[in-house]
Amino acid sequence: AQSVTQPDIHITVSEGASLELRCNYSYGATPYLFWYVQSPGQGLQLLLKYFSGDTLVQGIKGFEAEFKRSQSSFNLRKPSVHWSDAAEYFCAVGAYNQGGKLIFGQGTELSVKP
Amino acid sequence: TAGITQAPTSQILAAGRSMTLRCTQDMRHNAMYWYRQDLGLGLRLIHYSNTAGTTGKGEVPDGYSVSRANTDDFPLTLASAVPSQTSVYFCASSEIRGSSNQPQHFGDGTRLSIL
Numbered sequence: 001a002q003s004v005t006q007p008d009i010h011i012t013v014s015e016g017a018s019l020e021l022r023c024n025y026s027y028g029a030t031p032y033l034f035w036y037v038q039s040p041g042q043g044l045q046l047l048l049k050y051f052s053g054d055t056l057v058q059g060i061k062g063f064e065a066e067f068k069r070s071q072s073s074f075n076l077r078k079p080s081v082h083w084s085d086a087a088e089y090f091c092a093v094g095a096y097n098q099g100g101k102l103i104f105g106q107g108t109e110l111s112v113k114p
Numbered sequence: 115t116a117g118i119t120q121a122p123t124s125q126i127l128a129a130g131r132s133m134t135l136r137c138t139q140d141m142r143h144n145a146m147y148w149y150r151q152d153l154g155l156g157l158r159l160i161h162y163s164n165t166a167g168t169t170g171k172g173e174v175p176d177g178y179s180v181s182r183a184n185t186d187d188f189p190l191t192l193a194s195a196v197p198s199q200t201s202v203y204f205c206a207s208s209e210i211r212g213s214s215n216q217p218q219h220f221g222d223g224t225r226l227s228i229l
Contacts, residue, residue: 009154034217043118043204043220044157090156100145100164100208101172102218104156 002027002093006105013081014113021076021108023065023091032094033074034102035065039087047089050074061085086112117141118221120205126227127195135190135224137205145210146188147172147218148180150201157204163188164210195228202226 003026013019025031032051036044048059055067065076074091088109092102121136139146144165149157149172159172163182177199179191188207192199202225206218 006156036220041222043222044206044218045220046217049217100147100210100216100218101159101162104149104158106154106156 002031002095002103004091004093004103004105006089006091006108008108009106010109010111012111012113015083016080019076019078019081019085019110021089021091021110023074023076023105024072025074025091025093026072027093027095029095030069033065033067034092034094035059035063035074035076036090036092037061037087038090038107044090047076081110081112083112083114086110118205118207118219120203120221120224122224123222124225124227126229127192129196129228130194133192133195133226135192135203135205135226137188137190137221138186139188139205139207139219140186141207141209141219142185143207143209143219144185145208146182147206147208148178148188148190149204149206150174150199151204151223152201160190160203197228200226200228 005024034049035047038044050067088107091105094102118139147162148160158174161180163169202223204223205221208218209216
């Protein structure tokens with residue numbers, strides 16, 4: 001069965017600093033991988049997805065993520081964080097031939113210092 | 115704006131009462147999902163439906179039921195609410211094309227408190 005681990009429950013970075021949010025997954029084959037962002041009181045918004053091909057994927061709002069099969073990781077990065085990036089971030093994994101079901105990580109809450 | 119509409123946005127319910135959370139999508143997606151979100155646990159799948167007329171159990175289905183009479187609507191029912199069902203509930207939809215896994219689109223959630 002698939003599983004997703006986000007090791008960091010809460011991260012604080014200064015505005016303008018770089019950001020990396022970690023995501024590790026467990027799945028026997030090539031997974032489908034997603035990052036979502038959730039602002040307070042809102043639903044989840046898709047940041048980016050990896051299905052196949054180029055392992056570095058670009059998303060919205062200046063985010064990118066890199067799929068590393070050898071490390072079973074799909075870390076989210078942003079070179080310069082803005083105060084509006086403060087939110088909760090979820091990594092999710094889907095499996096081939098299991099419909100659209102996703103398994104979500106526990107989430108990482110990002111705070112941004114002025 | 116196209117998307118997913120959930121109702122109500124919030125509700126306080128007495129234990130033992132029944133409640134139906136509504137979810138409607140206008141994207142004509144074939145698949146729909148219900149999740150609950152609890153602090154420290156992320157989102158957990160309650161039930162899903164890959165197409166109208168079919169439903170399946172997710173990770174935490176006990177105490178909940180769903181139906182999928184048509185493409186657009188996917189209501190979630192709590193037959194006899196218990197305090198442990200206090201949570202934020204999210205409905206989502208996606209398009210399933212063969213074996214591929216398209217991104218899910220989410221509603222804004224229903225905050226439910228069981229007293």
